Amino acid sequence: MKKERIASSIDSITDKAIESSAAKYIPLGSLLMVVRGMILAHSFPVAINTVPVAINQDMKALVFSNMDEGFLLLMMQGLKNEFVSLVDRSSHGTCKLVSEKLWSKVLAIPPLKEQHLIAEQVNELLTLCEQLKNNINKAQTTQLNLTDAIFDSSI
Numbered sequence: 001m002k003k004e005r006i007a008s009s010i011d012s013i014t015d016k017a018i019e020s021s022a023a024k025y026i027p028l029g030s031l032l033m034v035v036r037g038m039i040l041a042h043s044f045p046v047a048i049n050t051v052p053v054a055i056n057q058d059m060k061a062l063v064f065s066n067m068d069e070g071f072l073l074l075m076m077q078g079l080k081n082e083f084v085s086l087v088d089r090s091s092h093g094t095c096k097l098v099s100e101k102l103w104s105k106v107l108a109i110p111p112l113k114e115q116h117l118i119a120e121q122v123n124e125l126l127t128l129c130e131q132l133k134n135n136i137n138k139a140q141t142t143q144l145n146l147t148d149a150i151f152d153s154s155i
Contacts, residue, residue: 001032001034001045001046001047002045003047004046004047004048004073005047005048005049005050006032006047006048006049006050006051006053007050007051008051009053013054018054023054024054025052025053025054026049026052026053026054026055026061026063027052027063028049028050028051028052029048029049029050029069030048030049030061030062030063030064031046031047031048031061031062031064031069031072031073031076032046032047032048032049032053032055032059032060032061033045033046033059033060033061033062033076033097033102034046034058034059035058035059035060035096035097035098035099035102036057036058036059036094036095036096036097037058037095038093038094038095039095040084040087040095040096040097041084041087041089041093041095042084043080043084044076044079044080044083044084044097046073046076046077047073048069048072048073049061060099060102066112067109067112067115068112068115068116068119070119070123071115071116071118071119072115074118074119074122074123075107079107082105083097083102083105086101086102086105088101
C-alpha cells in the first residue's frame with residue numbers, strides 16, 4: 001500500500017470467487033492496515049479503500065461509522081511509531097502485528113465535528129509544507145545554477 005486511497009490493485013478477485021470462498025468484500029471507506037511483512041520493521045501502512053476490496057491475512061480492515069475517514073487516516077499515520085513498537089519480530093526477521101495488540105490499542109477520538117476541523121487544518125498544513133519543500137528545492141536549484149555560472153565565468 002503506497003497510497004492513502006486504494007482505488008485499484010494489481011490483483012483482483014471475482015464475484016464468483018467471493019461467493020465460493022471465505023473471502024469477503026471490505027465495505028467502502030474502511031481503514032486497511034498491513035499487519036504482516038517486513039515493511040512493519042519501520043512503517044505502518046494504512047489506507048482507505050474507495051472501491052470494494054478483499055484482503056488476505058497480511059492485512060486487517062477497520063470498518064467504522066460516524067467517523068471522518070480523513071481524520072482516522074491522519075491519526076493512524078501520526079501514530080505510526082506506536083504501532084510499529086507493537087510489532088513482533090521472529091528470529092528469521094518476519095514482522096507481524098498480532099490482532100490482540102492491534103485491537104487493544106486505545107485511541108482518543110474527538111467528536112465528529114472536531115474530527116472534520118482537525119483533518120481540514122492538518123491537510124492545509126501538509127499542503128503548506130509541500131509548497132515550502134518545493135520552494136526550497138527551487139531555491140537550491142537556483143543556487144546550483146548560480147554556482148555553476150560563477151564557476152564557468154571564472155575559467
